[in-house]
Amino acid sequence: MLLKAVFLLVAFGAIVGAIGMLVSPKPVHSALFLVWTLFCIAAIYLLLGAEFLAVVQIIVYAGAIMVLFLFIIMLLDLRRDEFGPDTMTVQWTWGLIFTALLAIALVVVAGAAVALRFSGDPLTLTPIPDLARLLFTKYLLAFEIASLILLIAMVGVVVLAKRPKGGA
Amino acid sequence: MEAAIPLNWVLALSAVLFSLGALGVLIKRNIIVMFMSIELMLNAANIALVAFSRAHGNLDGQIVVFFTMTLAAAEVAIGLAIIVALFRIRRTVDVDRATLLKW
Amino acid sequence: MAEAQVEMAWSVIKGSVEEWSSVLLVLAFPLTGFIINGLWGRRLPKPIVSFVACGSIFGAFISSLYLLAMNLALPPLQRSIQVTVYPWLEAGPVKIPFALLLDPLSIAMALTVSGVSFLIHVYSVDYMAHDEEFSRYFALLNLFVFFMLLLVLAGNLATMFIGWEGVGLCSFQLISFWFTRERAAEAGRKAFIVTRFGDFGFLVATLGLLAIFGTLDFGDIARAVYENEIVKPWWGGEVRALDALNRPTAIGLTLGTLICLGLFMGAVGKSAQFPLYVWLPDAMEGPTPVSALIHAATMVTAGVYMVARLNFLFEQSPIALTVVAVIGAFTAAYAATMGCVENDIKRVLAYSTISQIGYMFLACGLGADIAGFYHLVTHAFFKALLFLCAGSVMHAMHDVLDIRRMGGLAKKMPTTALTFWIGGLALAGLIPSGLFSKDAILHAAENQKVLWGLGLFTASLTAFYTTRLGVKVFHGKPRDEQLYEHAHESPDKMTIPMILLALGTLAVSVLWMPPFLPGHWKVLPEYLSPVLGEIHEPSPQEALQSTIWAIGAASLGLIVALMAYAWRPGTLWVFAKALPFLYRLVASKYFVDEIYAAIITRPGRRLSELISAHFDLGVIDATVNGVGWLTAKIGSAVRRMQTGFVRNYALYFIGASVLLIFYMLVRGVMMMR
Numbered sequence: 001m002l003l004k005a006v007f008l009l010v011a012f013g014a015i016v017g018a019i020g021m022l023v024s025p026k027p028v029h030s031a032l033f034l035v036w037t038l039f040c041i042a043a044i045y046l047l048l049g050a051e052f053l054a055v056v057q058i059i060v061y062a063g064a065i066m067v068l069f070l071f072i073i074m075l076l077d078l079r080r081d082e083f084g085p086d087t088m089t090v091q092w093t094w095g096l097i098f099t100a101l102l103a104i105a106l107v108v109v110a111g112a113a114v115a116l117r118f119s120g121d122p123l124t125l126t127p128i129p130d131l132a133r134l135l136f137t138k139y140l141l142a143f144e145i146a147s148l149i150l151l152i153a154m155v156g157v158v159v160l161a162k163r164p165k166g167g168a
Numbered sequence: 169m170e171a172a173i174p175l176n177w178v179l180a181l182s183a184v185l186f187s188l189g190a191l192g193v194l195i196k197r198n199i200i201v202m203f204m205s206i207e208l209m210l211n212a213a214n215i216a217l218v219a220f221s222r223a224h225g226n227l228d229g230q231i232v233v234f235f236t237m238t239l240a241a242a243e244v245a246i247g248l249a250i251i252v253a254l255f256r257i258r259r260t261v262d263v264d265r266a267t268l269l270k271w
Numbered sequence: 272m273a274e275a276q277v278e279m280a281w282s283v284i285k286g287s288v289e290e291w292s293s294v295l296l297v298l299a300f301p302l303t304g305f306i307i308n309g310l311w312g313r314r315l316p317k318p319i320v321s322f323v324a325c326g327s328i329f330g331a332f333i334s335s336l337y338l339l340a341m342n343l344a345l346p347p348l349q350r351s352i353q354v355t356v357y358p359w360l361e362a363g364p365v366k367i368p369f370a371l372l373l374d375p376l377s378i379a380m381a382l383t384v385s386g387v388s389f390l391i392h393v394y395s396v397d398y399m400a401h402d403e404e405f406s407r408y409f410a411l412l413n414l415f416v417f418f419m420l421l422l423v424l425a426g427n428l429a430t431m432f433i434g435w436e437g438v439g440l441c442s443f444q445l446i447s448f449w450f451t452r453e454r455a456a457e458a459g460r461k462a463f464i465v466t467r468f469g470d471f472g473f474l475v476a477t478l479g480l481l482a483i484f485g486t487l488d489f490g491d492i493a494r495a496v497y498e499n500e501i502v503k504p505w506w507g508g509e510v511r512a513l514d515a516l517n518r519p520t521a522i523g524l525t526l527g528t529l530i531c532l533g534l535f536m537g538a539v540g541k542s543a544q545f546p547l548y549v550w551l552p553d554a555m556e557g558p559t560p561v562s563a564l565i566h567a568a569t570m571v572t573a574g575v576y577m578v579a580r581l582n583f584l585f586e587q588s589p590i591a592l593t594v595v596a597v598i599g600a601f602t603a604a605y606a607a608t609m610g611c612v613e614n615d616i617k618r619v620l621a622y623s624t625i626s627q628i629g630y631m632f633l634a635c636g637l638g639a640d641i642a643g644f645y646h647l648v649t650h651a652f653f654k655a656l657l658f659l660c661a662g663s664v665m666h667a668m669h670d671v672l673d674i675r676r677m678g679g680l681a682k683k684m685p686t687t688a689l690t691f692w693i694g695g696l697a698l699a700g701l702i703p704s705g706l707f708s709k710d711a712i713l714h715a716a717e718n719q720k721v722l723w724g725l726g727l728f729t730a731s732l733t734a735f736y737t738t739r740l741g742v743k744v745f746h747g748k749p750r751d752e753q754l755y756e757h758a759h760e761s762p763d764k765m766t767i768p769m770i771l772l773a774l775g776t777l778a779v780s781v782l783w784m785p786p787f788l789p790g791h792w793k794v795l796p797e798y799l800s801p802v803l804g805e806i807h808e809p810s811p812q813e814a815l816q817s818t819i820w821a822i823g824a825a826s827l828g829l830i831v832a833l834m835a836y837a838w839r840p841g842t843l844w845v846f847a848k849a850l851p852f853l854y855r856l857v858a859s860k861y862f863v864d865e866i867y868a869a870i871i872t873r874p875g876r877r878l879s880e881l882i883s884a885h886f887d888l889g890v891i892d893a894t895v896n897g898v899g900w901l902t903a904k905i906g907s908a909v910r911r912m913q914t915g916f917v918r919n920y921a922l923y924f925i926g927a928s929v930l931l932i933f934y935m936l937v938r939g940v941m942m943m944r
Contacts, residue, residue, distance in 0.1 A: 270915025
């Protein structure tokens with residue numbers, strides 16, 4: 001009972017954060033709202049017993065990725081969205097329609113997943129050694145490739161963000 | 169043992185967050201905010217993965233989330249680099265101004 | 272007539288290819304000659320080309336003689352051998368092999384074809400000596416002989432049709448041999464298309480036979496007809512063969528009659544009878560030896576051969592036989608009239624050929640196939656001879672064809688003149704062997720007074736135009752001094768074949784002599800009876816009477832011609848001037864060409880122009896262009912999707928995925944139900 005209430009609270013918080021991100025006119029505020037949402041999601045991971053992921057979420061997502069976003073916002077000196085009136089009404093109409101449909105569809109699917117239940121006590125934490133074992137045996141190849149991808153990303157960023165010689 | 173948190177609720181949350189992210193992608197004109205909406209979508213998917221991992225009782229779902237986060241990090245790095253490069257030329261982050269790929 | 276058939280050799284024996292490999296030699300020789308001369312002829316020196324060409328036909332002739340010897344060694348009633356060379360088409364129970372039939376008829380015909388061909392090949396060596404396309408000529412001539420022999424030796428209608436079409440093709444090629452001349456090209460086209468017309472009937476009839484008998488083999492069909500076997504026709508069930516043939520059709524004629532008429536249509540086209548004769552006079556545009564070989568001795572007789580080959584079918588339909596005889600007799604007289612006023616030396620002979628073939632069909636239509644075949648053989652000799660003489664004259668007169676510019680050539684070309692008269696008198700039916708063969712036909716026609724009368728009338732006309740031709744060309748005063756100056760006798764390679772053909776014309780008369788002559792040899796009838804039926808042998812008195820009628824009619828024509836052209840020149844012009852309309856009618860060939868042009872050619876051309884403009888351009892091109900136009904239109908509409916705005920693209924993404932999710936949801940719900 002308590003768990004349900006806590007979950008609902010955290011979920012509500014996440015949704016509020018998401019809406020806030022969409023609504024704010026200033027990009028910095030959007031980023032901060034997203035950070036708030038990510039924290040709520042980390043809390044949900046905890047509620048589901050994935051404490052390792054919760055921590056990784058905070059460290060990587062909220063701590064690194066969002067910081068990167070904020071850096072860029074600062075670098076590009078974005079204050080307010082000063083774009084002028086939005087002429088593409090088609091996006092608003094069809095966007096809302098499709099998104100609503102999407103939400104309905106997915107929630108219907110979610111509601112239909114009655115057969116699956118959580119097995120075991122949801123609050124039992126995942127044993128990290130098991131996670132590690134899985135990572136280094138079954139998913140070893142993916143692990144290696146992921147590290148390669150990170151390397152490529154680093155190189156790519158440097159190449160992309162370099163100023164061209166002889167001025168922009 | 170009665171499940172404390174119904175699986176459906178978690179999945180519903182994931183659905184809602186995903187839809188909100190999709191809405192953001194469609195509506196916002198600021199590239200940065202659009203990108204952030206994409207990150208939101210990714211996170212919604214992660215929630216669903218963790219939930220199912222719990223439901224099935226094995227850890228494969230969590231491993232996938234782990235990798236997803238890794239890749240999200242890499243993707244954001246490159247994406248933002250591209251935005252910076254674009255900004256240098258266009259001097260704006262209005263996504264409607266990048267329309268060279270048209271007929 | 273039917274009783275005699277019981278003894279006939281329609282128990283066709285299946286021979287093996289190894290045993291009868293000499294028949295393959297007969298075909299292989301000319302084919303090899305074609306391949307060698309066709310592929311390498313241009314690079315070989317002319318003597319080699321000639322040797323290969325003539326040698327291959329000589330080889331075919333010798334092989335045919337060998338076949339004859341082998342055939343004669345068999346007992347008389349077992350001389351029909353079918354040799355299956357290759358199992359060609361098989362579809363379920365229907366088997367159409369590539370097969371040859373060796374029996375007296377085919378061997379006799381093969382001998383005639385190869386023998387006369389050989390002499391004409393030798394003649395061509397000198398006649399075409401100055402032509403640049405020497406090797407192409409001989410290659411085509413060899414190919415023609417190959418196809419003709421295939422036609423003659425064929426064991427079923429399908430193999431025969433291969434030969435049939437093949438000789439048509441070679442004829443087309445050879446008529447338009449000098450294809451740079453517009454007239455020659457047109458003549459070739461005309462020949463091909465007109466004979467195609469007839470071939471349509473041939474094909475439909477063949478299909479009909481296949482659908483009734485399930486086979487096209489001559490032996491099998493003949494046996495089925497004679498022994499009235501059970502057949503399984505296309506309309507289902509089992510029925511006796513004769514009942515199948517006598518089945519009435521929607522237009523009142525029996526099935527058998529229709530089939531025979533269809534086959535005869537092919538014969539009419541190929542053998543240039545009325546109304547499909549118009550191509551033969553124009554075919555004279557080709558080299559003269561070609562006219563001699565193809566349009567006198569061999570290809571045009573293929574129709575007669577086919578009717579004789581299938582006599583067992585024609586016998587079952589009196590109507591078809593009547594049609595054959597009537598068209599034969601009519602064509603004979605009709606063509607002879609046109610020959611009388613023609614001034615082109617080759618065209619006179621062309622009309623003469625049409626006329627004589629009419630005689631052969633008359634004989635076949637009356638059931639006297641052996642008489643018709645005899646005339647075919649004698650005609651091959653003397654008509655080929657006459658054409659070679661014409662070629663000799665043209666050679667001397669620098670290719671002038673108009674007899675009004677000739678005259679008195681006998682002094683300059685005695686050999687040609689002599690051989691011409693031998694051939695000409697044989698054609699007129701005044702000397703053996705032409706006398707004997709024509710007589711046999713006329714005797715067979717005696718009971719049909721109208722046909723007999725036409726036959727006699729034609730005999731008179733034949734003698735008339737032949738004499739006219741001979742006198743105008745070889746005797747009297749030369750009408751063109753310059754041409755006469757340069758005229759000379761032809762070289763040996765041309766005159767020797769002519770002499771041999773003249774001797775052959777006389778010698779062939781031993782094949783079948785009339786009963787009132789001592790000796791009374793009946794070599795040909797005895798050999799062919801098992802295949803073509805017994806002959807009606809008249810008593811010597813009857814035969815003599817009939818012969819007197821025939822000679823009398825011919826002599827009448829001869830005398831009139833001599834009077835008009837030798838003794839009192841100009842006599843007939845009085846008649847011509849008195850009846851100008853009649854003269855113009857005949858001289859213009861009864862305007863048949865013009866009628867055909869108006870009824871068939873011009874409407875046909877208009878029709879194809881209409882179809883080409885409306886259907887080909889309007890529908891087909893429009894469709895193809897329309898597809899292109901549609902693609903462009905769709906493209907220009909769809910490309911508006913590429914707005915360049917990322918948000919739009921994202922919208923497409925999400926919209927499509929929403930649709931997909933809904934689709935899967937609905938399917939899942941349906942499946943759950």
